[in-house]
Amino acid sequence: MVRGYRVVFKAPGVVKVESFDVIPPSRHQVLIRNILTLISPGTEIAFLMALPNTPRKFPMYPGYSSVGIIEEIGEDVKEFKRGDLVVATAPHASHVVVHADNVYKVPEGVDVKDAVFFTLSCIALQGVRKARIELGESVAVIGEGIVGQLATQLARLSGAIPVIGLDLYNTRLKIAQRLGADVVLNPSRSDFMREFLRVTDGEGAKVVIEATGNPQAINLALKLASHRGRVILLGSTRGKSTVNFYSDVHKKGLIIIGAHNSIRPKYESYEAYWTFKDDLKVVFRLLKSKRLKVRELLSDIIPFTETPEAYRRLREEKERYITIALDWRKA
Structure with a gap:
């Protein structure tokens, strides 16, 4: 044995x-x-x-x-x-x-x-797909850990501009910028909100991808999204969030999309919802071509x-x- x-x-x-x-x-x-x-x-x-x-x-x-x-x-x-x-x-x-x-x-x-x-890339990819990013839309990614870093690159590959990476650790922000983020910002800075609005033309981001799993980051994601924006919950939150749905969601007309990897279709892909196997084919192509770093x-x-x-x-x-x-x- x-x-x-x-x-x-x-x-x-x-x-x-x-x-x-x-x-x-x-x-x-x-x-x-x-x-x-x-x-x-x-x-x-x-x-x-x-x-x-x-x-x-x-x-x-x-x-x-x-x-x-x-x-x-x-x-x-x-x-x-x-x-x-x-x-x-x-x-x-x-x-x-x-x-x-x-x-x-x-x-x-x-x-x-x-x-x-391969697995973490596929997880990030299914979240980015659900955002249905259009060429030229602004995208903010909250959390530049492993999944956030991958989502940042994939958002850029999907046509987002600018792609804004957010994290509390400056070393992670530097990596995100080297790997394709157009702008990186630290939310702990006193001038953060002013800078964020400046790079999004005063509107906020059309798409916000929450990739930290921190319950408190949900409110930040809702705050950063533009009117009629989309918020993608890619990180698995470890706790409860308290949300003012009237001011932060209802009045802004936000769309909130849960993007847990487990909700994939098993056998057949369709728009924004691909099977793991089909996403993996794309991930391997991106890795081989060095488009995903x-x-x-x-x-x-x-x-x-x-x-x-x-x-x-x-x-x-x-x-x-x-x-x-x-x-x-x-x-």
Whole structure:
């Protein structure tokens, strides 16, 4: 029996790496030996710390972005073979057994360090699609963490101008500007609102994408949107928000759109609502063509044995770290 290693949240705030027996795949599954897995900081740290709107059930096995090599295939799996480089929506582990429907080949020319961003890129893309951005519309993205950074780039690719990145950490704003934001602003500055109105011609943004998951940011998003604007709730809020719907929504004629990744259609794409598989094809094309730039968003790659330290850095040093990949090659 092959022994593998995996990340486990034992209790609130407690991260461990444990060994486990690797089981063979069933007839519709494949066994993947992971190369890298990418931490999704917002969701995973919220789950780790048992914040509101999370399961709060432990032990928990986090992660949903892995890239690796297929080692074994089930007897009914025809679309893959041993040795294929693939991505999967699977947990942080050295080995994962996954249904073939949740596994996708990595196209030739896409590096593993880029491919591992596939899930978070698709999450950002479905949010930007729901905004239905028209060429020339102004878009503000609140929160330049990993999903916000991706949404900022995708908004620009969708024709938004200006694209305005907002964050409390200046290091993140600098990265956003290097990767395509036309304007970056820190909401903590005393002149923030004046500058925001200046760059949006006094109107506010036609589209505001909230990507922080902070309940308090909802009110900021509503305030920054123009009359008849759209507010896209891309971040998963961890708590309750108090909103004056008359002044902030009703009177302004706002459209608020929930953009959780789980509301995708499963089998067939339609306008603004694409399947994960169809979005992934687009993401791979964007990565291969370098139109979507993710390498600068990868703050570090560390051995899986140092996983607790990775979560500590992402939780306590947000100004330095956007996301971290775990390296499983020596497992």
